[in-house]
Amino acid sequence: MDYYPKAVATNQEPSPSIVLAEDDRATRDSTRLALELERYQVIAVANGQEALTAIAQHRPELIILDLMMPHVDGLSVCRQLRDAGDNTPILLLTARTQVTDRVMGLDAGADDYLTKPFALDELFARVRALLRRSSYGSNGDWxxxxxLRIDERGRRAYRKDRELILSKTEFDLLQLLAFNAGTVLGHHLIYDRIWGYDFGPDSKNLAVYIGYLRKKLELPGEEKLLRTVRGVGYVLMRP
Structure with a gap:
């Protein structure tokens, strides 16, 4: 079976840059320090407006946003970036635990979310997963x-002559399923490859994104490609 290998960092690779937006100073400083100890370059700001400015100036490889911030909140930052065509991976930090709140973040364009208080090891795992997903498709293959045609270098996908307008997470999910077309991929494996963390059996995160992807991939009258294998996972069918 073909699965994406996990990227292995080397000393020659430049340190990935991260914009961290968190209005609570203690949380911001401790998170920044922890990430810097992991050898990331961190630009830390206190609100959403400062985040938008820092993102435009530094073009980071990852964005971490607190959901509730003054001036411009995390959801608004997500929406503004996605509306502008910016597909930089976004991790939302939130103290809210309701599923509806999490879904709102995903709908706004976030790639992942982390509920406060969080363990640093889990934060690092999410960061590594999002950065690893950004590196997929670097070989220029189709x-x-x-x-269905997927341009891995350009990160674009087409169904017949129709371009699929996909978020970063939707593209990564389609790419993984297409790379393993005909093979049923289990929930645990997909969580590991796409999010770098298994949210557990009660999580709706994967099902939400499968729903988003299916709506864009399969318009009325088009052949159904993406199938659910109940209790197991998902498979993209070969023609």
Whole structure:
């Protein structure tokens, strides 16, 4: 079976840059320090407006946003970036635990979320997963499955002559399923490859994104490609 290998960092690779936006000073400083000890370059700001400015200036490889911030909140930052075509991975930090609140963050364009208080090891795992996903598709190959074409270098996907307008997470999910077309991928494996963390059996995170992807991939009248294998996972069918 073909699965994406996990990237291995080397000393020659430049340190990834991160914009961290958190209005609580103690949380911001401790999180910044922890990330810097992991050898990330961190630009820490106190609100959403400062985050937008820092992102425009520094073009980071990852953005970490607190959900509730003054001036411009995390959801608004997500929406502004995605509306502008910025696909930089976004991790939301939130003290809210309701599923609806998490879904709102995903709908706004966030790639992942982490509930406060969080363990640093879990934060690091989420960061590594999002950065690893950004590196997929660097070989310039196309994946072609019938009328579905995926440009891995350009990070674009097409169904017949129709371009699929996908978020970063939706593209990564489609890419993983297409790379393993015909093979049922289990929930645990998909969580590991896409999010770098298994949210557990009660999580709706994967199902939400499968729903988003299916709506864009399969318009009325088009052949169904993405299938659910109940209790196991998902498979993208070969033509």
């Amino acid at each position: 994946i072609i499955l019938g009328d």
